[in-house]
C-alpha cells in the first residue's frame with residue numbers, strides 16, 4: 001500500500017513542535033517511548049467486548065493476559081481491590097460511575113467549573129448536567145481553598161446521591177475525610193476524580209482518597225504519564241446502597257455494576273492496544289524512578305510559585321501542593337486569552353483559565369493555568385523554574401511587542417535543545 005506521507009509528515013511536524021516548545025499545559029505530559037510503542041501494536045486489531053475470562057469473542061487469551069496485567073499493576077500502585085482499565089478517557093470513567101449509580105434526574109454535587117471543577121462534574125453543557133440535577137460548591141474568596149463548610153451546607157440542602165470531588169484547576173490537596181463525613185450525613189456516595197494529581201497520590205505525596213471515597217476515577221495521561229485514557233477504582237467493593245438492579249433484575253455488587261456500566265452500558269469493544277500501553281505506564285510507575293519524578297514535579301511547582309510571587313504575580317490560594325499553579329492576572333492587566341495567545345507565539349504553551357470569582361467570560365478569562373508534568377519529564381529542575389518565569393513575565397509584560405516575543409522564542413528553542421525528547425526517533 002502507498003505510504004501516507006501527508007499524515008506521517010504531520011506527525012513529524014508535531015514531534016518538532018513538542019521538541020522545541022516549553023510545554024506548560026498542566027494536563028499534558030510526555031510518555032516514554034515504550035508506552036508509545038505499546039500503543040501502536042497489533043492488539044488494535046482485536047475485538048474483546050467483555051472482561052478478561054468473560055469475552056464475547058474468541059481469540060482473547062492473549063489480550064486477557066495483558067488487560068489483567070494492567071489491572072493487577074494498577075491495584076498494586078494504588079493498593080485497591082477493584083480496577084476497570086477500559087474507559088476510553090477520563091470523561092468516560094466519570095460518566096460510567098454516574099451511569100452505574102444514578103437515575104435520570106438524581107441530584108449530584110460537584111465543584112463549580114469556574115472554580116476549578118471539571119465539565120463532567122455537572123456542567124450544563126455535558127451529559128452529567130443534562131441527565132442529572134447538578135448543584136455546585138466552590139472555593140473561599142479569602143484563600144482560594146475549597147469551602148468544606150459550604151459544601152456540607154449545600155449537601156444538607158440539596159441531598160445529593162453523589163458528591164464529586166477533584167478538579168482540573170485547583171492547586172491544593174483535598175480533605176477526603178471531611179467530604180465523606182458530609183456525605184454520610186445525607187447518605188450520598190463520594191466520587192474522587194483524581195485525573196490531575198493521580199501521580200502524586202500514587203507516589204504518596206498527597207492525601208489518599210481510597211479509604212474515604214467510594215469511587216475513584218482518573219485519566220492515565222496526565223501526571224500518571226501513560227497513554228490517553230481513563231480508569232475506575234475502588235478500594236473495597238460494596239453492596240449498592242439503593243438496591244440498583246443489574247440487567248437481569250438482580251441486585252449486584254458495585255464492581256459488577258461498574259463493569260456493566262462501562263461495557264455494555266457506555267462503550268463497545270475495549271482499546272486493547274491502549275490498555276497494553278496503560279500496563280506499560282503502570283509498570284513504570286511501580287519503579288523507584290517514578291517516585292523521584294513525582295517528587296520533582298512537586299518541588300518544581302513550588303519553585304515556580306516562589307518565582308512568580310517574587311515578580312508580584314497573584315497565585316490563587318497563594319501557592320501549590322501539587323503539580324500546577326493557577327495565576328490570577330488581573331493585577332497585571334492582561335487577560336488569560338491574550339496571555340495564552342502571546343505565549344504561544346514564543347513556543348510556550350499553557351491555557352487560559354477562569355479564576356475563582358472571575359468577572360470575565362470563559363472565552364477570555366482572568367487567569368492562566370501553569371503545570372510542570374511535561375517539563376519535569378524533559379528533565380527540568382528547581383533551578384530552571386525562575387528562568388521559565390522570566391520568559392513568561394517578559395512576554396506577559398509586552399504581549400504586543402514582536403521583538404520581545406521573538407527574542408523569548410529564540411531563547412526557549414535554544415534552551416529546549418538541551419533537554420532531548422525522543423532522540424531514538426531521529
Ligand SMILES: *Cc1c(COP(=O)(O)O)cnc(C)c1O
Pocket residue numbers: 027088089090091092094117118120166167168193194195196219229230
Ligand atoms: C482531564 C480531566 C478529566 C477528563 O479527561 P479526558 O480524558 O479528557 O476525558 C476528567 N476530570 C478531571 C478532573 C480532569 O482534569
